[in-house]
Amino acid sequence: MEFKHLPGLTPDGTIYHNVNMGTLEALIPSGSYQFVKAPSILELPGGDLLCVWSAGSKEGSADESIVCAKLKKGDDHWHKPVKVSRDSKRCEQNPSLFLGPDNAVWVVYTAQSVEVSGKSDMHHTAMIRYQKSFDGGKTWEEPKGLIPDTGSLCSQPILMLKNRRLIFSNWISRDSNTGLSGDPSIFRISDDEGITWKTVFMPESQGRIQANVVELEDGHLISFMRSRLADVIYRSESFDWGSTWSAPVKTVLPNNNTGISALRLKSGRIALAYNQIGVDSQADKKESGYPIAVALSEDNGITWPLIRYVELGEGYVGVENQINNRQYETPYLMQGHNEDLHLVFSYKGRACIKYMRFTEADIIGEKRFAEKE
Template sequence: MQYAKLPGLTWDGTIYHNSDMGTLEALLPTGGYPTAHAPAMLELPNGDLLCCWFAGTYEGSADIHIICSILPKNSPAWLPTVDISGDSTRSEQNPSLFYGPDHAVWAMYTAQLDRQEGKDNMQYTAMVRCQKSTDGGKTWGPYETVFPEEGTFCRQPIQILSNGRWIFGNWLCTDSKDGLSDDPSVFRISDDEGKTWRMVMMPKSNGHVHPNVVELENGHLVAFMRNREAHRIHRSESFDWGETWSKPAPTPLPNNNSSISALRLQSGRIAIAYNPTCTPNPQSGKAAWPGLRCPVAVALSEDGGLTFPIVRWMERGEGFIGDENKTNNRQYEYPYLMQSVDGALHLAYASHTRAGVKYVRFTEQDVLGEKRERVGLYNPTAAQSR
C-alpha cells in the first residue's frame, strides 16, 4: 500500500512510517509545556502503551511535574496528556512506570525542593514518591512517599527477578561541591512485593549513577551505569540476587554523562540505548558535561554486556558529526527502551532539545540489519508515511 508523503512529524502524537529508517515514529503531545525530559514507558495487559515524563519551565523548578500520554492498542496516535503529579513546592522528576500486583500502574518519581538562590542543584533534597492509576493511566490517585531519605534518586523502574524479588536501582545525591562526582549507586530490595525495603550499596560506585539492572540468569545480575566522568558506560555484577556487587568496570560503549537504558531482550541479547559520545580525556573523579547528546543509538550484546559488536543510530538528529559541529545539532537524550509482548522494541527520548518526547518503534532485526517482513511491528494501515 502506498502512503502520501508528509512534510514531517508533528507534536500531536500521530504515528508515521519513516520509510528511510524502516521505523514508526511520533512526536508525543506536549501538553502545552515548554520543556519535556526523562520519558519512561509501560505496556499494559490490554496492549495499551503508556509514556510519562516530566514537564514544565525548567528542570529543578517547582512547576516541573509528571505527565502521561496513552497509546491505545492499534491506535494511529498517542492521546493528549494527563497530569500525574502536581506538588507546587517541589520539582517532580525522573518518572518510571511499573505494573503492580494490585493491578494498578505505579508511577515512581523523585520530588526535590524548588530552586534556591545560589543553589543550582537541589537533588540532595529529593525523595521518591509513588502515585497509582487503576484505569490504565487516565486518572491518578494521591502520592505516597516510598523512600523519604533525602537525596534518593531513581530512573529505571522496579525489576522483578526470577525468584520473585523486587530490586529498584537508586543513587544517593549529596550537597557538596563535588556532589555529582561523588554520588554512589544503591539498590532497594524487597522480598514482600514492596511492603518493606532494605538498601544495598554498590562498592566504589561514586560517580556511577542511573543503574539499570538486568538478570542474565537465576541470581546473576548486571547493572549498567551512567558515568559522571563522561567516558564509558560502566558495568557491575552480582551473583547472589543483588546482595553484593562488584566494583564498576568500563564497557566499550561511550557515555557523555547522560542517562542510558538497558534490558534483556526475548532473544537473550542485552540492548542498551544511549548517546554514543564521550569526553576524550576524562579526569578521574571529576564530573564532565560535554553537552553532546546526539545521536541516540541502540547497541546489542551477546555476552552479557561485555562487548557490543552491533550498534545502530536510531535517531540521527540534524546529522552533524564531531565536536566542532555540536552547536548544529539539537539534543536527543535520556532514552528509554522497552520490548512489548509481541517482540517490538519501543524507544522514547527527550527530543529537539527537550521541546518534547519522541517515540520510535522498531525490531531487533532492524538493529541487526536483517531483512524481514514488517510482521507484528505495527498495523501499517494505521500509520502514515513520511
C-alpha cells in the same frame, strides 16, 4: 525557483512509517509545556502503551511535574498528556513505570526542592514518591513516600526478579563540596512486595548512577550505569539476586553523562539505548545528547558488535561545529509482548517526546560479517 518542502513529523501524536529506517515514529504532543525530559514507557496487559515524563516551564522549576500520555492498542496516534503529580512546591522528575504485584500501575519519581539563588543542584533534597493507577492510567491515587531517606534519587523502574524479589536502583546525593561525581549507586530490595525495603551499596560506585538492572539466570544480575565523568558506560554484576555487587568496570560504549536504558530481549541478547558520544573523561563537562543509538550484545554486555543509529539529530560531528546539535537524550527502551521494541526520548532540545517502534532485526540489519573460523 521554489521547491516543495520535505514533510517531517509534527507533535500531534500521529504515527508514521519511516520507509528509509523501517521504523514507526511519532512526536507525542507536549500540551502547553515548554520543557520535557526523561520519558518512560510501559505496555499494559491489554496492549495499550503508557508513557510518562517530566514537563514544565524549565528544568528544576516548581511547575515541573509528571505527565502521562496513552497509545491505545490499534490506534494510530498518541493522546494528549494529562498531569499526574501536582506538588506546587517541589520539582518532580525522572518518572518510571512499574506493573506492580497488586496489578496496579505504579509511577515512581523524585520530588525535590526548587532551585534557589546561587544553588542549582538540589538533588540532596530529593525524596522518592509513587502513585498508583488501577484503571490503566486514567486516574491516579494521591502520592505517597516510597523511600524515606532524603537525598535518594531514581530514574529506572522497579524490577521484579524470577524469585519475586523487587529490586530498585537508586543513587545518593549529599550537599557537600565534592560535587556530583561523589554520587554512589545503591539498590533498594524488597521481599514483601514493596512493603519494606533494605539498602544494598555498590562498592566503588561514586559517579556511576542510574543503574539499569538486567536479569540473566537465577540470581545472576548485571547493571549498566551512566557516568558523571562523561567517559563511558559502566557495568557491574551480582550473583546473589542483588544482595551484593561487584565494583563497576568500563564498557566499550561511550557516555556523555546522560541517561541510558538496558534490557534483556526475549532472544537472550542485551539491548542498550544511549547517546553515542563521550567527552574523554573531562569531569563536569556535558556534551549535547546526540546521536541516539541502540546496541546489541551477545555476551551479556562485554562486547557490542551490533549498533545502529536511530536518531542522528542535526548531523554535525566536527570538533568545531558539533555545538550546533540540539539535545536528543534520556532514551528509554522497552520490548512488548509481540517482541517489538518501543523507544522514547526527549527530542530536539527537549521540545517534545519522540516515540519509535522497530524490531530486533531492524537493529541487526539484513547482513552481518561472518564469524571468523
